[in-house]
Amino acid sequence: MNADIIIHVESLTKKFGDFVAVDNISFDVRKGEIFGFLGANGAGKTTAIRMLSGLLQPSGGKASVMGYDVYTQSEKIKAGIGYMSQRFSLYDDLTVIENMKFYGGIYGLSKNDLNHKIQEVIGILKIDEFKNQLVKSLPLGWKQKLAFSISILHNPALVFLDEPTGGVDPVTRREFWELIMNSAHQGTTIFVTTHYMDEAEYCNTVSIMVDGRIDAMNTPQELKKQFNSQDIHSIFVNLARQSTRKEFE
Amino acid sequence: MATISIQCQHIKKSYTLKKNKIIALDDINLEVYKSEIFGLIGPDGAGKTSLIRILASLILPDSGSAKVEECDVIHDFEKLRTKIGYMPGRFSLYQDLTVQENLEFFASVFNTTVQDNYHLINDIYKQIEVFKFRTAGALSGGMKQKLALCCALIHSPSILFLDEPTTGVDAVSRIEFWEMLTELKRKGMTIFVSTPYMDEASLCDRIALMQSGKILSVSSPSQVKQQYSGTLWSLQSIHMYHLMQALKKWSRVDSAFSFGESIHVGISEQNISEIEIKNYLLQNGISEINIQRIEPTVEDCFMQLMDKN
Numbered sequence: 001m002n003a004d005i006i007i008h009v010e011s012l013t014k015k016f017g018d019f020v021a022v023d024n025i026s027f028d029v030r031k032g033e034i035f036g037f038l039g040a041n042g043a044g045k046t047t048a049i050r051m052l053s054g055l056l057q058p059s060g061g062k063a064s065v066m067g068y069d070v071y072t073q074s075e076k077i078k079a080g081i082g083y084m085s086q087r088f089s090l091y092d093d094l095t096v097i098e099n100m101k102f103y104g105g106i107y108g109l110s111k112n113d114l115n116h117k118i119q120e121v122i123g124i125l126k127i128d129e130f131k132n133q134l135v136k137s138l139p140l141g142w143k144q145k146l147a148f149s150i151s152i153l154h155n156p157a158l159v160f161l162d163e164p165t166g167g168v169d170p171v172t173r174r175e176f177w178e179l180i181m182n183s184a185h186q187g188t189t190i191f192v193t194t195h196y197m198d199e200a201e202y203c204n205t206v207s208i209m210v211d212g213r214i215d216a217m218n219t220p221q222e223l224k225k226q227f228n229s230q231d232i233h234s235i236f237v238n239l240a241r242q243s244t245r246k247e248f249e
Numbered sequence: 250m251a252t253i254s255i256q257c258q259h260i261k262k263s264y265t266l267k268k269n270k271i272i273a274l275d276d277i278n279l280e281v282y283k284s285e286i287f288g289l290i291g292p293d294g295a296g297k298t299s300l301i302r303i304l305a306s307l308i309l310p311d312s313g314s315a316k317v318e319e320c321d322v323i324h325d326f327e328k329l330r331t332k333i334g335y336m337p338g339r340f341s342l343y344q345d346l347t348v349q350e351n352l353e354f355f356a357s358v359f360n361t362t363v364q365d366n367y368h369l370i371n372d373i374y375k376q377i378e379v380f381k382f383r384t385a386g387a388l389s390g391g392m393k394q395k396l397a398l399c400c401a402l403i404h405s406p407s408i409l410f411l412d413e414p415t416t417g418v419d420a421v422s423r424i425e426f427w428e429m430l431t432e433l434k435r436k437g438m439t440i441f442v443s444t445p446y447m448d449e450a451s452l453c454d455r456i457a458l459m460q461s462g463k464i465l466s467v468s469s470p471s472q473v474k475q476q477y478s479g480t481l482w483s484l485q486s487i488h489m490y491h492l493m494q495a496l497k498k499w500s501r502v503d504s505a506f507s508f509g510e511s512i513h514v515g516i517s518e519q520n521i522s523e524i525e526i527k528n529y530l531l532q533n534g535i536s537e538i539n540i541q542r543i544e545p546t547v548e549d550c551f552m553q554l555m556d557k558n
Contacts, residue, residue, distance in 0.1 A: 040419040040420075040421055041389070041390055041418065041419045041422060042389055042390075086417070134267065137266060137269055140293040140294050141292070166416065166417060167293035167416060168292055168293065168445075169291070169292030169293075169295075169460065169555070170292070170447060170552050170555075171552055172292070174506055174507055177507065195417070195418070195419060195420065197420060197509075198508055199509075200509075201509035201510040202507070202509075220510065221510075232509075233420060237420055240421040
């Protein structure tokens with residue numbers, strides 16, 4: 001396999017009974033890129049992410065993540081990736097520092113590495129004055145930036161971000177993306193979902209899922225040329241409107 | 250002069266969290282007219298939910314007063330509750346009742362029947378009617394949202410409070426939801442809706458921009474844009490990172506924010522020219538740029554107001 005490819009997906013499929021949630025998708029994610037994974041609610045994004053993060057066995061097809069097979073090496077995938085969900089994933093009644101120590105412990109960081117990391121995160125996020133405050137007293141934007149920093153505390157080669165900026169104010173949303181871009185610049189691969197179509201423009205590659213399939217995938221510039229469109233928003237809306245998928249839950 | 254549906258004066262609300270006082274609402278004043286769509290726009294933590302709950306008589310303000318449909322939110326709360334429809338951010342449905350049972354339940358609580366007010370929900374309900382024997386817990390997010398809207402409408406309220414109905418909803422469902430609101434407004438409904446999505450502002454008649462418990466501005470979406478001070482420019486280059494760095498260190502630039510594939514640059518000087526900007530960038534090694542002066546979006550205005558406050 002090409003050493004520059006960190007996620008390789010070939011004809012990946014997931015069925016729940018008769019329902020095909022993910023329908024024969026294929027794509028590659030290159031190391032260090034920001035890969036935007038778009039789709040309407042119910043298009044199959046979450047199912048695909050769960051397979052790629054080792055949480056769900058596929059029904060068919062192939063996928064390898066960081067060189068590990070999703071069928072047989074899911075534990076290695078889970079230990080190696082970073083993950084941050086839209087639902088805030090920190091412990092509200094622990095302080096900023098305690099949360100970092102807790103997750104650092106889970107990831108098995110040495111005491112030295114962890115202390116070094118904590119100082120680094122405090123410096124980058126400029127949260128020295130909040131470090132001993134309970135996380136629940138922080139504004140949402142701070143929490144999300146902290147949750148992101150913690151999701152990459154163990155220097156994973158790949159991090160999954162599931163709607164990380166929902167509800168965040170416009171300035172903090174941009175600061176959040178600066179964090180993402182800096183960490184991509186340092187070599188971390190970012191796999192991100194979002195409902196903000198302007199954020200799709202910050203991705204190196206954008207894919208759009210419709211009814212379990214990937215109906216469009218390219219750089220934002222090429223997608224706009226291909227669909228003869230001004231912006232990703234209108235491409236997304238046009239594709240999502242072609243959905244024939246009805247209720248399934 | 251338009252008739253007033255909501256009047257809110259000097260509303261304050263704070264919460265105490267482990268000895269820390271958190272100010273949720275800091276002196277809120279506003280008026281909402283009948284049959285308008287009024288948007289409360291701001292990020293999480295701005296105070297939107299607290300304000301809606303006070304107006305729906307679910308929590309009490311620390312001080313200040315408010316009237317909704319001529320009912321005082323503190324003293325006339327029983328009467329007020331018959332006049333309002335309320336759709337909370339988290340789903341309010343009974344998960345183990347069917348679609349039809351939920352609707353009948355909400356109608357009976359208000360001493361009415363589904364038949365009496367069916368005309369109000371007809372357009373929305375027919376989209377979920379095929380699932381009427383399914384439990385609400387087994388519906389997808391979009392369908393739950395439609396059912397919750399039907400349940401909030403079934404007693405024929407004069408005003409509808411919607412707390413972030415489109416949060417976490419994809420772009421297509423958001424468009425459909427706003428089409429439903431526009432249709433309700435056409436039937437005369439007053440709609441008070443909160444959202445963190447700045448792009449939904451243009452669908453409202455008037456908007457209040459809210460941040461950290463304060464209202465930054467109340468006006469129509471086009472007036473908000475007129476209030477933007479200075480000039481706004483959209484810039485593109487193949488080297489976006491260097492462009493951003495160069496802009497941020499220029500003293501004449503007030504703000505530089507990424508907006509998808511371009512950078513929006515705010516400059517307070519009214520008479521700065523395209524040439525001057527290009528020359529500055531050229532001196533900083535950035536030659537090939539695309540530049541044009543643009544009208545601000547509501548998001549640009551919001552960020553400028555955030556900065557001023």
